[in-house]
Amino acid sequence: MKFSHSVPIPSTRVDFPRLNHTFPLSKRNVSSGDNTTPGAAACAFTAVRHLSPFIDANLPIATVRMRARSSPPPPPAVRRALMPTLLAALCLFVGSASGALTGTGGICFDSCTYTLRAPRFNDTQSYNGTMPAKSKLIASCESRLHIESLYLCADLHCDLTHRVAGLSDLNHTCQTYMNTSLPPFEIVAHYSDVEIAGLRRLTQEEGVDKTVLNEVVLPADAFYQIWFDTLESVEYTYGYHYRYGFYVIVFWFIVIAIGLASRLVAAIGTLQKQEYAPRTTRGIYRSCAVWLKRYITVPATFGYRCSQNLGWCTIPPRIQSLTIFAFIAVNAFFCIHGYIVFPGHMYWPLVYHQWWRYVADRTGIISFANFPIIWLFGMRNNLLMWLTGWDFGTYNNFHRWVARVATLQAVIHSVGYVVLVFDDGGWFYFMSYWKMMFWWAGWAATLGMVGLLVASVFWMRRKQYELFLILHILLSILTLITMLGHVSIIPNTYDILFWVPFYIWIADRVLRMSRTLSFNLRFWNTFALASYDASSNIVRLSVPYSTSFYEPKPGTYYYLHVLSDKCFWESHPFTMACTTTNMHVRRKSSCEETPLLVAGEQDQEPMSEVTYEPKRGEPTMTFLIRPYDSFTARLREDTAAAWPHPARLRVLVEGPYGHTQPFNQFDDLLFIVGGSGVVVPLAHLAELAKAESRARSVKIVWAVRELSFAVDVLRQDFEDAFEGGKLSVDVYVTQNSLASNSARPDDWPEQIRLLYGRPDVREEVQDAATGAGKASLAVVACGPAVMADDARKSVVEMLDRGWSDIEYFQESFNW
Structure with missing residues (x-):
């Protein structure tokens, strides 16, 4: 065999692979030459057996091998069980992983390396019967028999590029750890084809049993192929x-x-x-x-x-x-x-x-x-x-x-x-x-x-x-x-x-x-006024926002900490109901200047009348909170304990979060809300009333348990929303026991209807769509889960019937 190239061994590093891999995570190392500990042997992630329908395990590897050599090879996996695969670091990893799993010398060179790794060549001091820890490295760098065997194997199975790259890596390893260099490739130039054909072929049994060798050898074709297949399967x-x-x-x-x-x-x-x-x-x-x-x-x-x-x-x-x-x-x-x-x-x-x-x-x-x-x-x-x-x-x-x-x-x-x-x-x-x-x-x-x-x-x-x-x-x-x-x-x-x-x-x-600092740089110095009305079972919380960098917007919500609460570290989200810049605030953080009249003859507890004077001209935002348990229950108790005065609470405000929906781009709007979900339409009323808004009609279908809650909110929070004739409100009182002793207040605007029972959501959506005709319609749901699902399904039905300009929005009701 005549060598067509005389290849020097460069002294510069070309990203070499480590030789003592700890890849086979097993109690017994099949290559026998590794000194793998159980700890190193179990370093990779774990999983259960999963038979793939795409590969028949009984077929020979030539049948199931799906080579992907045209793809950029991933980084060394034989020496590393896993690699990070994420975000920018992963992108850099994928883009720069030009080295094959088995090193820059490729599978062919590493297959030669592994076939010659376990046998002991007796021409160096590393062979002393006990195989010291560095013996494999000594053999790789100093054993003339091992080096010539490796050179001949690489020349037989690898192209010039992979051969040079693999030997460059090995040479760098020898220079770094053994302070020696590999001999030039010309040391095997004298081998003829006849001499190479006559060399001893190392079988798999000899290759894994630490056979002692005193001659140059080549791996048998079957032994080389099994290592090649092994490394290729791992790389793939x-x-x-x-x-x-x-x-x-x-x-x-x-x-x-x-x-x-x-x-x-x-x-x-x-x-x-x-x-x-x-x-x-x-x-x-x-x-x-x-x-x-x-x-x-x-x-x-x-x-x-x-x-x-x-x-x-x-x-x-x-x-x-x-x-x-x-x-x-x-x-x-x-x-x-x-x-x-x-x-x-x-x-x-x-x-x-x-x-x-x-x-x-x-x-x-x-x-x-x-x-x-x-x-x-x-x-x-x-x-x-x-x-x-x-x-x-x-x-x-x-x-x-x-x-x-x-x-x-x-x-x-x-x-x-x-x-x-x-x-x-x-x-x-x-x-x-x-x-x-x-x-x-x-x-x-x-x-x-x-x-x-x-x-x-x-x-x-x-x-x-x-x-x-x-x-x-x-x-x-x-x-x-x-x-x-x-x-x-x-x-x-x-x-x-x-x-x-x-x-x-x-x-x-x-x-x-x-966000907390943007609301108030002196975040510990925000005080809210809270009042609780037992008849309406609602807590009204008014928070000044004059220190906020951001103007409150409709549909946004804030996380509130009550620093005086025993669980002060907890924060809970609440949607803002309305804002006010009134000079004087009547009752609990009023959001209007001309209150609606309350019901005249009702057999219920009188609503607490509380007046306070915040700083002159100080803007506030109001939250309507339905108490249930845990935090809201404690808030109700603290507020009720201060009656007939509002409770002054030190709060930490984090926000705003969320965004404002483009409701002002629709011709007609239908809000289907339940309980405190009324804060959603309430927050948008001011925007919808502006001249630049396209809204020509706004209808609120509001289901409440307690009539007093509806009366309280309508009286305090709807300001002059009924002026102009855009707005109409249907109030459904769901507690049947109130039907016999409750009546519509005489002084309510005619746009408010008082009804009993639960609203027929499907009928409301159909009527709104029919009334809108070819105009655009937004259906907005914020309430109990059944109500929201009914509204969603009704909108889908109207879309199916040809009303193409109808849109559905659902605001969060339960956090």
Whole structure:
């Protein structure tokens, strides 16, 4: 054999692979030459066996090999079980990962390296019968027999590029750790084809049994091929590990891009209503928009239930459910696709061990890659809400489902690795793992995620909010910290997946504080006046906002801390009802100058008349709070205790959050509200009354339990809203016991109707749509779950019947 190139060994580093890999996480190392400890042997993530429908494990590798050599190879996975796959760091990782899993020399060079790794060449001092720790490195750098064998193998199986790259890496290793350089490649130039053909061929049995050699050898073709197949399967499979970890992030980038596009479509919708928009464009847009509203964006997932709970869970709107289903399907596909398995694998000879190990690592990578998304979507200060216009509830649904998927993946990961360890060494071997931090920390993280899942069911969030909040914070901290401990066995490799959620949390806290300071730089010095009316069962809270950098806007909400409360650290969101800049405020934080008259003859408790004088001209915003339990119950008790005077409470105000809906762009509006949900139309009345508003009619259908509550709010908070004839209000009193002794106050404006029972939401929507004709109509629901679901379904029915200019909005009623 004649060598066509005389290849020098460069002395510069070209990103070499480490030789003593700890990749086969097994009690027994099949390559025999490794000094792998059980701790190093279990450093990767874990998962359960998952038989892929795409690959038949019984086929030879040549049949199932799906080569992807044209794709950029991922970073070294033979020496690293996992790599971070997230956000900017992951993008940099994917873009710069030019080295193959097996090093810059490629699979061919590393296959030669591994076939010659276990045998002992006796021409160096490293061979002394005990095989010292550095013996393999000594052999690689100083053994002439080993070096010539490696050169000949590389020349036989590798092209020039991979041969030079692989030897450059090895030469750098020798210079760094052994203070020596490899001899030039010309040392094997004298070998003829006949001499090479006559060299001893090292079989697999000899290659793994630490055979003592005193001659130059070449790996047998079958031995070389099994190592080549092994390394190729690892490169292929782990390449998909990293790509799919990245793609779960890309999925949400696509979803956000769709959200941004939807805002653009809304702008086009405004354009198509203008005269200069081509009729063809208007028709195409209208058809698409109506179809999307009818079948995708407005309906409940299965036709009706959306706000109502179904057992211990709720079902999101159809558009959110489709997004969540797509995310689940993508994750499921990512967990079962992209594997090469075959009998005789050099790391895991049994096929089912390969399945367990590969799926274990895949689910572990994807689960951890989901962490930043979980934290981002669960934060109050989520920039994406501003970009897409989606509310906190939408992202909160996504937050919960991403967490559920990640938890399932973590459970598969953990249970699967338990099976692997048990199968490899039994009970005592399994127990030995609990002495290592990465193992128990990983289990603590998994159990923390499971605990978060259980503690976040609908019943817990609604009935035991304080307990849910405490558990959520504590278990989140536990999970995140223990995950850092879990991946600490691979230093600086997966830490990014800890730091990204951590910094998201820090950023959210900083932004929370900035919102608090923007409301009042002396945040500890905000005092609110609160009063409670037992007959209407409502707490009215008035907060001055003269120190706020931001003018309160309709539809926005604020988180309130009551610093005098025993649970002062808790904050709860409340939608602003109205604002006032009155010089004098009558009764409890009045939002009007000419109050409506109260009912004349009613057999009920007199409403408390309280007068206070805030600072002259100081603007205030009012919150109407229905007391239930926990925080609102304590607020009611504190306020009632101060009667007949308002309670003066030191509060910390964080906000504003949310955004104002474009209700003033509609011709007609129908608000269907229940109880304190009246704050939604109340907050928008001033905007709708302005001259630039398109609104020609506004109807409020309001269901209340206590008539006194309706009388109180109408008397205090509707100002001059009935002037101009735009507004009409239908008040439905749902307590039948009041029907016999309650009557409509004589001095109420004629636009107010007093009715008893529950409103027929379907009929109200139909009447409003019929009355609007070809004009635009907004239906806004804020009330009990049944009322909101009835309103949603009724809008879908009207869309189906041809009313294309009807839009549905749902404001949060339960937080």
